[in-house]
Amino acid sequence: MVINMKILSPETLTSRQKSVFEYIAAYQKDYGIAPTIREICDHFGLSSPGGVHRILGVLKEKGFVQAEAWKKRSWRTGHSLVTKGLPVVGTIAAGDPLEALENIEEVLGIDPQLFGSEACFALRVRGDSMIDAHILDGDIAVIRPQRKVENGEIAAVLVQDVLPEATLKRVYKDRTSIRLHAENESYEPLIFKGRKRGVVSIIGKMVGVLRR
Numbered sequence: 001m002v003i004n005m006k007i008l009s010p011e012t013l014t015s016r017q018k019s020v021f022e023y024i025a026a027y028q029k030d031y032g033i034a035p036t037i038r039e040i041c042d043h044f045g046l047s048s049p050g051g052v053h054r055i056l057g058v059l060k061e062k063g064f065v066q067a068e069a070w071k072k073r074s075w076r077t078g079h080s081l082v083t084k085g086l087p088v089v090g091t092i093a094a095g096d097p098l099e100a101l102e103n104i105e106e107v108l109g110i111d112p113q114l115f116g117s118e119a120c121f122a123l124r125v126r127g128d129s130m131i132d133a134h135i136l137d138g139d140i141a142v143i144r145p146q147r148k149v150e151n152g153e154i155a156a157v158l159v160q161d162v163l164p165e166a167t168l169k170r171v172y173k174d175r176t177s178i179r180l181h182a183e184n185e186s187y188e189p190l191i192f193k194g195r196k197r198g199v200v201s202i203i204g205k206m207v208g209v210l211r212r
Contacts, residue, residue, distance in 0.1 A: 017059060037056075085107040088122045110210075120143065130184065135183070143156045145203065156206065161199060176194065
């Protein structure tokens with residue numbers, strides 16, 4: 001599942017921008033309509049609407065609010081800030097894979113429950129090894145933590161002493177081997193037999209892809 005979307009992250013807002021957005025969202029929830037510019041000014045103790053207009057312009061540009069021309073109460077939002085967002089982990093390279101969540105690059109304003117679990121996190125995709133599965137360099141792969149996946153599912157895996165960090169691969173297992181397949185004919189599968197299977201750690205199943 002590849003989702004093309006504009007990611008709304010509260011980290012992209014200043015404290016004042018965030019406050020204005022939260023006020024609009026709360027007002028809309030309580031009264032079913034948007035506040036006027038004057039009501040926003042009064043709430044924040046501002047005498048001039050110029051500063052509010054600038055903030056609203058930034059919120060609109062970033063996708064947090066929408067405006068309808070020629071309407072008094074035009075500034076609306078269909079979004080809410082997510083306090084528990086989706087963490088993006090830059091690198092997973094050593095130790096217990098799930099402990100690598102300490103290495104968080106950013107938190108996206110997306111509810112992890114959208115992908116079925118509060119525990120979901122994300123990895124930034126590097127390279128072209130999965131392009132035939134429509135997973136591109138720079139995409140954000142959403143991972144649901146689990147130690148096992150079904151044959152043919154795409155998972156985030158660590159391979160001790162072989163790969164420097166976590167990678168996405170399609171996983172195939174039988175009684176004697178684990179095979180990690182790229183989705184690009186330029187890459188040979190990685191095959192581990194017997195005791196060498198122990199170097200492969202499955203971090204979790206890929207349950208979605210975000211594309212900015």
